[in-house]
Amino acid sequence: xxxxxxxxxxxxxxxxxxxxxxxxxxxxxxxxxxxxxxxxxxxxxxxxxxxxxxxxxxxxxxxxxxxxxxxxxxxxxxxxxxxxxxxxxxxxxxxxxxxxxxxxxxxxxxxxxxxxxxxxxxxxxxxxxxxxxxxxxxxxxxxxxxxxxxxxxxxxxxxxxxxxxxxxxxxxxxxxxxxxxxxxxxxxxxxxxxxxxxxxxxxxxxxxxxxxxxxxxxxxxxxxxxxxxxxxxxxxxxxxxxxxxxxxxxxxxxxxxxxxxxxxxxxxxxxxxxxxxxxxxxxxxxxxxxxxxxxxxxxxxxxxxxxxxxxxxx
Amino acid sequence: xxxxxxxxxxxxxxxxxxxxxxxxxxxxxxxxxxxxxxxxxxxxxxxxxxxxxxxxxxxxxxxxxxxxxxxxxxxxxxxxxxxxxxxxxxxxxxxxxxxxxxxxxxxxxxxxxxxxxxxxxxxxxxxxxxxxxxxxxxxxxxxxxxxxxxxxxxxxxxxxxxxxxxxxxxxxxxxxxxxxxxxxxxxxxxxxxxxxxxxxxxxxxxxxxxxxxxxxxxxxxxxxxxxxxxxxxxxxxxxxxxxxxxxxxxxxxxxxxxxxxxxxxxxxxxxxxxxxxxxxxxxxxxxxxxxxxxxxxxxxxxxxxxxxxxxxxxxxxxxxx
Ligand SMILES: Nc1ncnc2c1ncn2[C@@H]1O[C@H](COP(=O)(O)OP(=O)(O)O)[C@@H](O)[C@H]1O
Ligand SMILES: [Mg+2]
Numbered sequence: 001x002x003x004x005x006x007x008x009x010x011x012x013x014x015x016x017x018x019x020x021x022x023x024x025x026x027x028x029x030x031x032x033x034x035x036x037x038x039x040x041x042x043x044x045x046x047x048x049x050x051x052x053x054x055x056x057x058x059x060x061x062x063x064x065x066x067x068x069x070x071x072x073x074x075x076x077x078x079x080x081x082x083x084x085x086x087x088x089x090x091x092x093x094x095x096x097x098x099x100x101x102x103x104x105x106x107x108x109x110x111x112x113x114x115x116x117x118x119x120x121x122x123x124x125x126x127x128x129x130x131x132x133x134x135x136x137x138x139x140x141x142x143x144x145x146x147x148x149x150x151x152x153x154x155x156x157x158x159x160x161x162x163x164x165x166x167x168x169x170x171x172x173x174x175x176x177x178x179x180x181x182x183x184x185x186x187x188x189x190x191x192x193x194x195x196x197x198x199x200x201x202x203x204x205x206x207x208x209x210x211x212x213x214x215x216x217x218x219x220x221x222x223x224x225x226x227x228x229x230x231x232x233x234x235x236x237x238x239x240x241x242x243x244x245x246x247x248x249x250x251x252x253x254x255x256x257x258x259x260x261x262x263x264x265x266x267x268x269x270x271x272x273x274x275x276x277x278x279x280x281x282x283x284x285x286x287x288x289x290x291x292x293x294x295x296x297x298x299x300x301x302x303x304x305x306x307x308x309x310x311x312x313x314x
Numbered sequence: 315x316x317x318x319x320x321x322x323x324x325x326x327x328x329x330x331x332x333x334x335x336x337x338x339x340x341x342x343x344x345x346x347x348x349x350x351x352x353x354x355x356x357x358x359x360x361x362x363x364x365x366x367x368x369x370x371x372x373x374x375x376x377x378x379x380x381x382x383x384x385x386x387x388x389x390x391x392x393x394x395x396x397x398x399x400x401x402x403x404x405x406x407x408x409x410x411x412x413x414x415x416x417x418x419x420x421x422x423x424x425x426x427x428x429x430x431x432x433x434x435x436x437x438x439x440x441x442x443x444x445x446x447x448x449x450x451x452x453x454x455x456x457x458x459x460x461x462x463x464x465x466x467x468x469x470x471x472x473x474x475x476x477x478x479x480x481x482x483x484x485x486x487x488x489x490x491x492x493x494x495x496x497x498x499x500x501x502x503x504x505x506x507x508x509x510x511x512x513x514x515x516x517x518x519x520x521x522x523x524x525x526x527x528x529x530x531x532x533x534x535x536x537x538x539x540x541x542x543x544x545x546x547x548x549x550x551x552x553x554x555x556x557x558x559x560x561x562x563x564x565x566x567x568x569x570x571x572x573x574x575x576x577x578x579x580x581x582x583x584x585x586x587x588x589x590x591x592x593x594x595x596x597x598x599x600x601x602x603x604x605x606x607x608x609x610x611x612x613x614x615x616x617x618x619x620x621x622x623x624x625x626x627x628x629x630x631x632x633x634x635x
Contacts, residue, residue: 005423009409016411100409108403109468112373113424114396313335313376 002115003123010097010127011134019093023135026089030081031142034073035150039066066151071250074158077143078243082165090135090169091176094128095190098180098309107314117310121177125302128173129166136165160246164239167291171234172197174298178305181312197236203229204237212277234294242287251278325351325476325507326372328383328390333367333376341367342378343531349524354498354508356522358515358610360618363528365511366404369478372509373401386476397426400469404480404511406461410454414445414464417453418471425472432471439467444493458485466494477501480511495521519610527617534617543608549586551576552601553593563592 014020038045044065045052101107101124110120140161148154175196179189207230210216210223217223244251262268326349333342341364349355357365370376374391381390388395408417415436422432440449443463448456456464462485469477482498483491498508498521512518518525519539526536535542556574557564564571568585569578576593578585586603593600608616 002424002426005420009420012411013409016409103407105403105405105407106409108370108373108375109401109406109408109421109465110424111375112396112399112401112403113421114393114426115424116393311377314370 002113003119003126006120006123007127007130010101010124011130013100014094014097014128014131017093017096019089020131020135023086023089023093024138027135027139027142030139031146034143034146037069038150039063039069044069063152067153068250070147070151070153070155071254072252072256073143073147074155074247074249075244075252078161078240078247081139082161082168082243083240086135086139086165087169087172090132091172091193092190094131094173095176095180095193096186097124097128098177099184099186099189102181102184102312102314104314111314118306121181121306121309125173125177128177129170132166132169132173133162136162140165155247155249157247157249161243164243164246168236168239171200171236171294171298174234174301174305178301178308181305181309200233200236203233204235208237208281231293232297234297235290236294238285238287238290238294241282241285242290245282245285245287323351324348324384325353326355326383326385326509328368328372328381328385330380330382331368331371331378332380333364333371333378335367340531342371344380345528345531345533347526347533347536349507349509351507352502352505353523354502354510354521356518356525357509357511357528358518358525358614359513359528361513364531365513365528366480368528369401369480369509369511370403372478373399375403397472398475400472400474400477402465402469402477402479402482404484406465406468408453408461408464408468410452412453413450414440414453414456414467415449417464418467421468422471427472435471435473436467439470440464442470442497443467444490459487459490462486463490466497474506476507476509478509481513482510483512483514483517491517515611515614525610527614529618535613539610542613543610544581547581547605547607548577548579549583550602550604550606551578551586551589551593552604553598554601555598557593557598560592560596560598564589567592 036047038048040052101110101120111117140159144155144158147158172193176189176193179192179196180186183189183192203226207226210226214223262271326347328345328347331342331345331347332340334340345364345368347357347368357368359365367376371378371381372385372390373396374393378390383390385392386395386398409420412420418436418439419429419432422436423429427435437446437449440446443466445460445463445467448460453461453464462482466479466482469479483494486494495517498510501508502523510518510522522539524536524538525542527534527542551569552575557576558571561571564576567588568580568582569576569589571577576589578589590600590603
């Protein structure tokens with residue numbers, strides 16, 4: 001009961017900020033603009049018949065065309081909303097979850113109630129996650145409906161994005177909580193969280209580059225270091241790959257005939273190489289290991305934050 | 315050990331509480347305080363004496379360096395007992411997006427009050443602190459005094475046995491102060507123990523049964539109001555002609571001359587009689603002999619004035635090089 005009360009309050013706190021509604025509006029706008037695109041026998045129909053674009057190159061008819069467009073939409077959404085836009089907005093919206101809890105006069109009352117500090121922390125943390133969950137359900141739900149109703153593509157596996165969005169957010173929110181508890185200021189903690197995210201990005205990119213190009217590092221020291229670091233940090237980059245795996249939609253490279261568009265044989269070769277690399281990346285990724293090790297890292301960060309929070313004098 | 319602490323009659327029994335902030339500010343230097351059940355206890359002291367630190371330690375907001383003792387018969391810091399304690403901090407802030415009623419519901423839930431009870435109690439409490447017209451107004455629109463009242467209501471939502479109030483009348487107008495005093499005496503009648511921090515003597519004097527005076531992190535005096543004031547009493551002897559000629563003899567007997575009067579401090583009437591004898595033998599005529607009991611303020615000023623500097627801030631420990 002106490003925990004629930006805190007979770008609800010923490011969610012309300014985030015909801016009270018304008019950015020909650022801004023996020024909802026953005027979700028609605030994205031869904032609406034997707035709904036403006038439809039498909040008929042001739043091809044693509046934009047803005048409900050105001051403009052029709054005949055697409056003879058997809059001769060198989062509107063159904064396949066719609067499926068392909070949906071696949072592209074899903075990939076764009078997974079790369080962008082899940083990859084960063086949704087995360088940035090949610091991090092901004094929840095940056096104050098801990099600093100506002102720890103405001104003078106507010107924490108004095110809350111922490112004097114009969115519950116342990118770690119419970120208080122946990123409640124706030126879960127509240128932040130509930131915020132993201134609500135946003136993810138709204139966003140994924142709306143875009144799912146548009147793809148189903150307008151395009152006839154009821155891609156149920158698309159709902160995997162909801163837990164993945166929340167998971168991705170939890171990796172980052174752990175940093176936000178740690179910095180929030182430590183600095184007690186939402187702006188500072190938001191900036192530090194963004195920096196931490198950048199560090200995560202660098203570690204993962206370095207790792208990926210060194211793995212793909214073993215010839216760059218003759219001794220193998222850098223490669224091993226990067227691999228070791230990669231193993232201990234929350235793997236934010238993996239999530240979009242996992243999303244692709246779980247949703248199982250076609251990827252853009254399969255849908256859009258880019259290979260034919262290439263003019264020289266060399267370009268075609270490069271393109272095939274890139275596609276191959278992408279396939280390998282997806283094939284090699286073990287979602288369980290990636291998520292498991294990331295959650296372990298997240299837990300370590302949370303424990304550190306709880307320790308800071310519990311020892312603090314208010 | 316446990317059964318000894320269980321049978322203690324004190325609502326609050328603190329022994330040797332010490333706290334140093336940031337390794338250099340000694341806020342508390344070994345505080346002992348006993349509060350009886352069912353009494354209103356006042357912790358007095360100038361700003362910076364360490365009053366807030368002490369109550370924050372009782373509420374587990376601050377971790378003491380050393381602390382022994384019990385609160386409501388349980389070791390200091392016991393989590394379960396906080397369900398029957400209420401606390402009003404020095405400053406109170408509430409989530410701005412809640413109304414007064416929602417605020418009480420939220421804090422009631424944290425204090426483990428069942429939902430039904432919370433609903434029943436919150437309206438009557440908000441009425442009790444004079445906020446009945448604003449129950450559904452968002453807290454962000456409240457004035458400082460209204461926030462103080464809401465803070466008080468929040469401290470009582472769980473019908474606590476022990477209520478700890480840090481400067482409860484701070485930010486209230488005289489009427490509000492009187493209402494708070496009435497509320498406190500009402501709580502005492504209901505058998506509750508009330509612990510108040512205050513730097514306002516008159517207020518404490520009006521309601522408290524017992525007080526302690528804290529200065530620079532140490533308890534300088536502790537006892538009932540009459541115990542505190544009876545030690546410090548003085549007699550003033552007025553004569554028709556100023557007795558300055560007798561200064562030396564008066565001082566030898568234990569009196570002193572202050573603005574034309576002879577003043578004998580302490581409760582010893584023998585000294586007074588000796589001085590009267592002296593005056594009579596020198597043909598001074600005595601106009602009046604007036605016993606004067608010190609007010610709490612006199613005691614306070616005497617103690618705080620005794621200590622070096624008059625601010626009451628704790629000494630700073632020399633930092634190790
Ligand atoms: N969080 C803190 N960090 C450092 N010093 C503090 C902190 N809280 C209080 N102090 C210092 O401890 C001393 C006692 O403060 P406080 O307990 O608030 O006194 P009072 O309530 O009697 O005015 C003061 O010198 C104050 O500056
Ligand atoms: Mg204080």
